[in-house]
Amino acid sequence: MQGERYVGGLWCREVLENLCDYVDDELDDELRRTMESHLRGCDVCERFGGEYAATVGQLRTALSSSPPLAEELQERLRQRLRVAQLGDSDS
Numbered sequence: 471m472q473g474e475r476y477v478g479g480l481w482c483r484e485v486l487e488n489l490c491d492y493v494d495d496e497l498d499d500e501l502r503r504t505m506e507s508h509l510r511g512c513d514v515c516e517r518f519g520g521e522y523a524a525t526v527g528q529l530r531t532a533l534s535s536s537p538p539l540a541e542e543l544q545e546r547l548r549q550r551l552r553v554a555q556l557g558d559s560d561s
């Protein structure tokens with residue numbers, strides 16, 4: 471991906487690859503913190519996100535206001551990701 475950034479120890483691509491597991495709370499603490507520091511410090515993954523862009527945007531907003539992620543927001547993000555994945559099922 472052209473123009474992606476290396477922030478907080480991860481590339482945008484890696485953040486997007488781990489996004490589903492992050493939202494499902496399946497990452498270990500270290501990777502989760504790394505993801506969060508990337509999302510706080512990077513505003514370009516939102517552009518690379520494609521179907522995930524809205525999710526990334528909401529995560530960034532949530533992280534900059536009141537961590538940890540509220541349960542209600544987490545559930546909304548899960549649903550959004552499910553919808554995004556349905557549109558991408560043949561890959």
Ligand SMILES: [Zn+2]
Pocket residue numbers: 475477481482485508512513514515516
């Ligand atoms: Zn990024």
